[in-house]
Amino acid sequence: MSIDVMLPYYGDVEHFKKAVESVLVQSYTDFRLIVVDDGFPDPEPARYMGELTAADSRVTYEQNEVNLGANGNYRKCLGMVEAQTVVVMGADDIMLPNYLQAVHDGFAAQPDAAVFECGVAVIDENGAGAHSLADVVKAWQSPVSGADGRKVLGGEELMVSLMRGNWTYFPSLAWNAEWIKRIGFREGLDVVQDLALLVDTVSAGGTIVIDPALAFLYRRHSASDSSVRALDGRRFAEESRFFAGEAKAFSERGWNKAARAARGHVTSRLNAATLLPTALKAGKLREGGPTLLRHIFR
Structure with missing residues (x-):
């Protein structure tokens, strides 16, 4: 092979x-x-x-x-x-x-x-x-x-x-x-x-x-593309759109457990929460903080 x-x-x-x-x-x-x-x-x-x-x-x-x-x-x-x-x-x-x-x-x-x-x-x-x-x-x-x-x-x-x-x-x-x-x-x-x-x-x-x-x-x-995007909020804006779309698709398919898991995306939201202190230290909180907070609580 x-x-x-x-x-x-x-x-x-x-x-x-x-x-x-x-x-x-x-x-x-x-x-x-x-x-x-x-x-x-x-x-x-x-x-x-x-x-x-x-x-x-x-x-x-x-x-x-x-x-x-x-x-x-x-x-x-x-x-x-x-x-x-x-x-x-x-x-x-x-x-x-x-x-x-x-x-x-x-x-x-x-x-x-x-x-x-x-x-x-x-x-x-x-x-x-x-x-x-x-x-x-x-x-x-x-x-x-x-x-x-x-x-x-x-x-x-x-x-x-x-x-x-x-x-x-x-x-x-x-x-x-x-x-x-x-x-x-x-x-x-x-x-x-x-x-x-x-x-x-x-x-x-x-x-x-x-x-x-x-x-x-x-x-x-810390220099990875995903890390940089995470601190300024771009990563989680993309993730929020993605999980919302998948939750809808799973519901239409009848995969209700998967739809609930997509709506919750618990690990993704916890990851955003852990980055708030890092964003503050890096001076990115004003830029990325609102997106991080929306991702955590919505």
Whole structure:
């Protein structure tokens, strides 16, 4: 089974190099690595990738002439997929050497699954273990944590858990290419595009196969796009619109438990509450405070 590792890139150069290197040392070797640089204003990524593409035929590098933004670059990456399995990796995350083998084994055991999720550990910008409140809540809610061997989830039960709190780490997910290319990323979303893709996949009947074995390191740091958007309120304005729309769709479908979970979006609201002191300290309270408060109490 071949695997396409798509790496949409814009950001820290050294983190990017570590992400690329983690792919190249995988124990499972039947993969392509496709880096799509969204016009990052630094010549180093192009120089670095030029050396790699010359040395390894599995590696491809392309630089966008204009910046497409996260959503646009993700959708471009999907249009380049050829393998039957695809990973859309973060440009600052780390695959452990067993990751692609775990992906292969998971889909071999459950060939009809749409998505694969493995055990994930969180690191900070310096590579040290991170234990933010968001990650503690994810671990508490996640069916991956404490799981005994592989399991498969789907339907309204899975949707309820995702609406209560998105316990997945999107860059660690592997996808049946037929599913992700058919469903695709919704246009107009910059923060919850990953959750929207999962919601659309589960709504269409897709399932997730979970292997709790640790295989991926997710990097969380204050300079991330979602962190910046959270402090000035843009993240939660988008989330509010998203959850309201999903609650309506679930009600019309008869998934009443999922609709209640979407209306409550408890974890999202708690996350907004924890950011109020941070927004005050960063001088963002006047700008983002009203949006944060509306998200918490409505």
